[in-house]
Amino acid sequence: MDQVEIFKALSNKSRLEILNWLKNPELHFSAEHQNSSGVCVGIIQEKSGLTQSTISEYLTILKRAGLIEATRSGQWTYYKRNEEAFAALSKLIESEI
Amino acid sequence: MDQVEIFKALSNKSRLEILNWLKNPELHFSAEHQNSSGVCVGIIQEKSGLTQSTISEYLTILKRAGLIEATRSGQWTYYKRNEEAFAALSKLIESEI
DNA sequence: TTGGGATATCGGGATTTTCCGATATAACTT
DNA sequence: AAGTTATATCGGAAAATCCCGATATCCCAA
Numbered sequence: 001m002d003q004v005e006i007f008k009a010l011s012n013k014s015r016l017e018i019l020n021w022l023k024n025p026e027l028h029f030s031a032e033h034q035n036s037s038g039v040c041v042g043i044i045q046e047k048s049g050l051t052q053s054t055i056s057e058y059l060t061i062l063k064r065a066g067l068i069e070a071t072r073s074g075q076w077t078y079y080k081r082n083e084e085a086f087a088a089l090s091k092l093i094e095s096e097i
Numbered sequence: 098m099d100q101v102e103i104f105k106a107l108s109n110k111s112r113l114e115i116l117n118w119l120k121n122p123e124l125h126f127s128a129e130h131q132n133s134s135g136v137c138v139g140i141i142q143e144k145s146g147l148t149q150s151t152i153s154e155y156l157t158i159l160k161r162a163g164l165i166e167a168t169r170s171g172q173w174t175y176y177k178r179n180e181e182a183f184a185a186l187s188k189l190i191e192s193e194i
Numbered sequence: 195t196t197g198g199g200a201t202a203t204c205g206g207g208a209t210t211t212t213c214c215g216a217t218a219t220a221a222c223t224t
Numbered sequence: 225a226a227g228t229t230a231t232a233t234c235g236g237a238a239a240a241t242c243c244c245g246a247t248a249t250c251c252c253a254a
Binding site: 003004007008010011012013016019020023086087089090091093094097 | 100101104105107108109110113116117120183184186187188190191194
């Protein structure tokens with residue numbers, strides 16, 4: 001758990017927005033673009049207004065920080081939050097940092 | 098409470114180290130360089146190994162993010178943690194982000 | 195087996211961050 | 225008033241980040 005890497009991943013308005021969308025995917029994305037593994041990249045990109053390459057990079061940053069997980073299924077990659085990571089981060093800030 | 102500003106402030110190893118020292122100042126600094134208002138800049142600088150200007154800047158960044166508070170006393174500025182900010186951040190991550 | 199769709203990676207210009215030395219300011223001392 | 229000490233601010237070189245367009249890869253369908 002690299003603290004600096006996590007905080008850097010969170011230091012961006014667009015990435016915070018993505019995390020917020022992924023908190024309640026059914027509220028923000030149509031059912032056809034999500035499943036139990038998460039939400040596909042394309043629909044996140046479309047909602048964000050940023051380019052495909054940027055969103056792909058941002059998802060990679062969030063994933064490397066451990067905040068989200070990826071599942072490949074056919075030509076799609078589905079991303080969802082890793083809630084354990086957020087719980088751990090909350091505890092870390094509460095008692096360690 | 099600007100989330101991005103807070104996470105940026107936390108996205109640096111030296112600043113995290115300072116926050117850690119300020120969590121238990123009596124453990125990390127001699128009594129003569131601290132009081133109830135916190136720890137003075139010079140002793141933080143000395144311990145960090147960074148230059149005076151850098152530490153002053155870093156303390157300003159942490160202060161602008163609301164994570165620490167400054168108290169001027171004579172020619173010294175004492176800095177201490179704002180624990181309410183950390184508690185609020187922990188809750189924010191636990192339930193909002 | 196080839197074409198198209200979804201995602202990842204590459205290369206880069208613009209901006210921000212990192213950390214420094216030099217300088218300014220403010221308060222204390224003599 | 226002049227010198228000293230503590231801290232803040234300024235200017236800048238190097239590195240990192242932001243976000244893009246172009247290209248590569250991977251998978252499916254015809």
